[in-house]
Amino acid sequence: MRGELPGVTADDGTIGEGRPKRSIRARLATVLAALLVLLVLTAPYDFGRLTPAAFVRIPLEALLVVALLLALPSRGSRLVATFTGVALGLLGLLKLLDLGFSAALSRAFDLVLDWALLDEAFAFLSESYGRPAAIGAAIALAVVAVGLPLLVTLSVRRLRRLVIGHRTGTTRIVAALVVVWVVCAAFDVRVVPAVPVADTSATTLTNGHGFQVRLRLDDRKTFSTQIEADRFADTPGDQLLTALRGKNVVISFVESYGRDAVEDPEFAPQVGGVLDSGTSRLQAAGFAAQSGFLTSPTFGGGSWLAHDTLLSGLWIDNDQRHRTLLASDRMTLNGAFRRANWQTVGVMPAVSRAWPEGSFFGYERFYDAKALGYRGPKFSFGTMPDQYTLSSWQRLEQAKQDGSPVMTEIALVSSHAPWTPVPRLVDWATVGDGAIFRGTAGEEDERRRTTAQIRADYRQSIQYTLSTLVSYVETYGDDDLVFIFLGDHQPAAVVTGENASHDVPITIITRDRAVLDRISGWGWQDGLKPGPQAPVWRMDTFRDRFLTAFGP
Numbered sequence: 001m002r003g004e005l006p007g008v009t010a011d012d013g014t015i016g017e018g019r020p021k022r023s024i025r026a027r028l029a030t031v032l033a034a035l036l037v038l039l040v041l042t043a044p045y046d047f048g049r050l051t052p053a054a055f056v057r058i059p060l061e062a063l064l065v066v067a068l069l070l071a072l073p074s075r076g077s078r079l080v081a082t083f084t085g086v087a088l089g090l091l092g093l094l095k096l097l098d099l100g101f102s103a104a105l106s107r108a109f110d111l112v113l114d115w116a117l118l119d120e121a122f123a124f125l126s127e128s129y130g131r132p133a134a135i136g137a138a139i140a141l142a143v144v145a146v147g148l149p150l151l152v153t154l155s156v157r158r159l160r161r162l163v164i165g166h167r168t169g170t171t172r173i174v175a176a177l178v179v180v181w182v183v184c185a186a187f188d189v190r191v192v193p194a195v196p197v198a199d200t201s202a203t204t205l206t207n208g209h210g211f212q213v214r215l216r217l218d219d220r221k222t223f224s225t226q227i228e229a230d231r232f233a234d235t236p237g238d239q240l241l242t243a244l245r246g247k248n249v250v251i252s253f254v255e256s257y258g259r260d261a262v263e264d265p266e267f268a269p270q271v272g273g274v275l276d277s278g279t280s281r282l283q284a285a286g287f288a289a290q291s292g293f294l295t296s297p298t299f300g301g302g303s304w305l306a307h308d309t310l311l312s313g314l315w316i317d318n319d320q321r322h323r324t325l326l327a328s329d330r331m332t333l334n335g336a337f338r339r340a341n342w343q344t345v346g347v348m349p350a351v352s353r354a355w356p357e358g359s360f361f362g363y364e365r366f367y368d369a370k371a372l373g374y375r376g377p378k379f380s381f382g383t384m385p386d387q388y389t390l391s392s393w394q395r396l397e398q399a400k401q402d403g404s405p406v407m408t409e410i411a412l413v414s415s416h417a418p419w420t421p422v423p424r425l426v427d428w429a430t431v432g433d434g435a436i437f438r439g440t441a442g443e444e445d446e447r448r449r450t451t452a453q454i455r456a457d458y459r460q461s462i463q464y465t466l467s468t469l470v471s472y473v474e475t476y477g478d479d480d481l482v483f484i485f486l487g488d489h490q491p492a493a494v495v496t497g498e499n500a501s502h503d504v505p506i507t508i509i510t511r512d513r514a515v516l517d518r519i520s521g522w523g524w525q526d527g528l529k530p531g532p533q534a535p536v537w538r539m540d541t542f543r544d545r546f547l548t549a550f551g552p
Contacts, residue, residue, distance in 0.1 A: 030162060033155035037062070040088050040152055045098035045108070045205055048498040049195060056191040057199035058181045066174050069163050077160055085156035089149025091202055094209065096144070104492050105300040106500070111209050112216040113319045117302075124417075127381045216320060223321050226314060227328045232547055237339040243518050243550040245405070247510075248398075249337065250483045252410040253307060254465050256417065256458070258490030259293060259503035262529055267459045274463050275529035278470035282509065282528075285474050290516055291507040291530035292523070294539040299502050300492035303411070304357065306504075306539060307488065311361070311409075313543030326360045333543050334361060337407035345397055347372070347410040349389045350382070363409075367396065376434025379414065384434060385423045386414040386465050390472045391431040398476065405480075412469075415461040417492060419454065422464040428475050451494060458495045470528075473509055483509040505530050506542075518549045 041059040044050050065084050069077045097109035118141075125134035163170045183189075185198035232240070261271045279289060297317035298305040308316035308325055311332040316322055331339070338344045346363035348355070349372055358366055372392045374384040389412060397406065414422055423437045430436050449457070473483055487504030490496050507528050510516065522545070523535045537545070 030158060033158045036152060036155050037088060037159065040092040040095070041202055042199060043092075043095050043099075044195065045095040045102070045201070047099050047103035047493065049192070050099065051192060053192045054195045057195065057197055057201070058177055058184065059199045059202060060181060061200070061202045063174055063178055063181065066163055066170065069160055070167060070171060070174075074164070077164065078157070081157045081160040082153060085153030086149055088156065088202075089152035091205070092148050092152060093145060094205065096148075098205075103494070105298070105302065106493050106498075107299065108208070108212075110212065110216070110318060112213055116319055124381065127383075216318070220320065220324065223314075223324055227325065227330050230313070230331060232336065232544070233331055235336075235547075235551075237341060239552055240336050240340040240547065241342075241550050242340075242552045244482065244515070246480060247482045247512070247515070248401075248405055248480050249342070249407045250410060250481070250485075251310070251333070251408070252412060252469070252483070252485040253303065253488045254462075254469075254485055255303060255411070255413045255415045255488060256419075256491040256495075257415060257462055257465070257487030257504060258296075258496065259487075259501055259505065260490060260496045261459070261462045261487075262505055263532065264496070266455060267462070270459055271462055271466065272529055274466045274470070275527070278466065279527040279529070281470060281474055282477075285477065286511050287473060287477060287509050288511070288513065288516055288526070289507055289509045289528050290519065290522075290524040290526055291505060291528060292525070292534045293503045293530055293536040294486060294506050294542060295536060296487070296489045296502045296504050296539055298489045299500075300489065301417075303488040307409075307411075309539045310486070310542055313540055315538065315540040326357060332361060333546065334363070334407055334409060336543075336547060338362065338364070342405045342407040345393075345406055345408040347389060347393050347408060349374075349384050350411060350413045350416070352383060361409075365397070367393065372396075374434045376437040379423060379437075380418055380420055381416045382413045385437055386412040386468045387423070387425060387428075387472075388431055388434045388437070389413075390468065391428060394472075394476055412465050414468075415458070415465045419457040419461045419491075420449075421457075422461045425464070425467060425471060428471070455495050458491055466528075477509075477511070479511050481510065482512070482515055485509075503536055504539075522549070 038059075039055070041062055042055045042057045044054045065080070068080055072080060094109065094111075097114075101107055101109045101114070122134050122138060125137055181198050184196065189197045191197060261267050262275070282289065294310075296306050297309045297315055305316045305318070305322060308314070308322055311334060312325055312330050313333075314321070314325065314330065316325060334344050334346075343365070344363050346358070346361060346366040348367070349369055351368040352370070355368065369383040372384065372389065374388055374392070376384065376388065379385060389410065393408070393410065397408070426436055469483075469485055473481070477483070484506070486506035489504060490500055490502060493500070507530075508516070508519070508524075509528075525531055525534045
């Protein structure tokens with residue numbers, strides 16, 4: 001065309017004798033495809049190992065697939081590339097799920113049981129950050145679920161063309177990498193601990209989840225047998241809980257109240273101060289307390305599994321066991337109280353929708369978020385402050401007692417993640433419908449919080465709930481009160497760090513020394529704070545120990 005500069009072609013984008021722009025884009029796409037596949041293969045699936053150095057690995061699976069592509073005819077290699085791409089895409093999704101679960105619950109994703117938790121996660125996001133944020137997260141998850149396998153498949157097919165097109169060079173590179181892999185495997189070369197450079201993690205992960213699926217299928221039959229083995233199943237009501245006759249018994253779960261709260265140097269001085277001062281205040285009011293530790297079946301979440309475990313005397317560490325339990329006639333601890341002629345009450349402020357567990361636990365009176373009638377401000381995930389929950393229960397139940405003993409289970413949720421904000425304690429006489437809590441908490445920081453800030457907020461929420469419990473017993477406790485409070489599980493790893501125990505504190509408060517004499521053989525320590533030498537039991541052993549200690 002007249003007027004064009006020599007050597008410049010507008011139609012194809014070529015500049016002088018340079019390469020077409022599309023060639024540059026093609027090379028960039030190939031590099032990105034290789035990086036994506038390598039990322040999927042080498043990415044750790046444990047959040048605690050997610051560091052840049054952890055990606056320095058030679059995945060054996062990649063070498064084997066490339067060797068297979070080189071050996072097969074064109075059509076066969078295309079089929080293998082497509083199958084490999086889909087498999088790697090699914091592997092990438094599984095790694096993302098494992099990373100999320102290891103960060104929040106310190107365990108891997110359960111392919112059989114954990115799909116139902118996605119609904120719980122949506123509810124948590126809705127309660128904590130609003131429904132638009134939850135919907136946005138759900139859409140993002142759906143896009144990743146569809147897009148990642150598709151992108152990885154396209155990437156593998158693109159890399160196949162590169163491998164076939166440069167057969168000689170590729171063969172030499174693979175042969176060299178095989179030698180390096182063997183040497184690294186022989187000498188156990190690692191850039192970071194627990195992450196060998198000679199990598200077979202994709203195979204290990206796949207085999208591990210396959211074994212997990214088989215275990216879950218076998219566990220259905222095993223657990224059904226365990227449910228039926230109950231030495232208290234046929235015990236008459238007049239032989240149950242005889243040493244607690246006339247007592248009003250409370251079992252209160254404190255959300256995320258774990259062993260780290262009383263032992264981690266970052267939390268222990270302040271939380272321990274609340275417990276120590278609370279012990280002194282309650283002693284002045286005539287109360288005594290003893291404390292120990294229980295090992296929870298869950299970590300970082302899944303509070304209902306801890307409730308199930310303590311009350312049923314069975315180890316409920318997954319939703320399959322939870323559902324099987326709900327379909328059974330297993331006698332729970334509150335069921336034992338009901339059989340022994342206690343009235344039973346459930347107070348669950350976080351329950352704001354249908355709660356199928358209610359029919360299993362069989363509370364004679366049940367108070368969910370709506371029934372508790374809160375009219376104050378919302379505090380993050382918690383539907384209401386713990387002080388309001390206890391005050392409302394006092395007004396609806398304790399103040400109206402007709403002389404019949406009552407057993408109550410209460411869930412306290414102000415210390416639920418994301419742990420901000422919490423209100424200040426107010427005078428119990430002024431709690432009312434909760435409107436007084438407006439302005440009693442600091443403004444929630446909308447900026448992204450650091451780990452240090454999250455840990456500080458966690459500590460403050462535990463201090464708040466424990467202070468509330470002490471103040472409640474001090475204000476309303478009487479000679480007939482036996483108040484048991486415990487943690488449901490440790491908080492997430494962002495608070496505890498890696499490799500934290502599953503232990504949670506448990507405490508019994510009463511004015512009746514005879515009640516504590518009944519548990520003198522337990523070895524629990526005096527006061528509201530269990531020390532490092534306090535005994536540790538599995539949470540599922542508590543029901544039988546309790547029924548034995550307070551039986552005839």
